[in-house]
Amino acid sequence: MKWWAAGLLTLVVASPAEAAYFDGNQLYAACTTQQGTYNYFQEQSRCLAYIEGISDGLEYGRVTQKSSIRACVPAGVTGGQIMDVVIRYLWQHSEIRHLLASQLVTSALIESFPCR
Incomplete structure (x- = not known):
């Protein structure tokens, strides 16, 4: 067995198991990590990639009409703006941050960018 394969196998086996879902508290923590910290x-990147993934999924569902869940993010809105919208939503709704992050991101986008 190659040395890199053995190392990868060791890493996978030794890695702690995580919950099967990402909740709003975890997303909020990632998104609000203070600049200057070692993992900023x-x-x-984790925050932005997660939010953009949900946003892209919603857009795909809307365009292909494979989903009744609708958020209409206007052309020209940046990933940073979408991230700001979600952070604000999570901050304003701290009482439900224990829910699935995907659900909360979807709610934030629908609320901020309703289809007309």
Whole structure:
């Protein structure tokens, strides 16, 4: 067995198991990591990638009419703006941050970018 394959197998076996879902508290923590901390770029990237993934999924469902869940993010809105919308929503709705992050991101986008 190659040395890299053995190392990868060790890493996978030794890694702690995580919950099967990402909740709003975890997303909020990632999105609000303070600049200057050792994991700032990692957490900001995690936040943005997660939110953009949900946003892209909603857009795909809307365009292909495979979903009745609708958010109409206007052309030209940046990933940073979408991230700001979601962070604000999570901050304003701290009482439900224990729910699935995907559900909360969807709610934030529908509320901020309703289809007309």
